[in-house]
Amino acid sequence: MSVPCPFCYLPSDRIIDSNDAGFVLRDAFPVSPGHTLIVSKQHVGSVFDLTAVAAGEILETFSG
Numbered sequence: 229m230s231v232p233c234p235f236c237y238l239p240s241d242r243i244i245d246s247n248d249a250g251f252v253l254r255d256a257f258p259v260s261p262g263h264t265l266i267v268s269k270q271h272v273g274s275v276f277d278l279t280a281v282a283a284g285e286i287l288e289t290f291s292g
């Protein structure tokens with residue numbers, strides 16, 4: 229039995245911004261004030277496993 233993905237069942241009010249490839253949310257248990265997560269919509273084991281298109285969309289939208 230696999231564990232459900234916690235990021236697929238977030239309340240929409242937790243999401244600050246999103247695009248086709250990913251979304252941004254405030255950490256529910258922040259390690260520092262304002263700690264924010266950028267999450268891909270692709271289920272991969274590492275950021276290095278994202279497709280180049282998805283990685284590009286995420287970086288272009290959320291890095292500025």
Ligand SMILES: [Zn+2]
Pocket residue numbers: 233234235236271
């Ligand atoms: Zn998910």
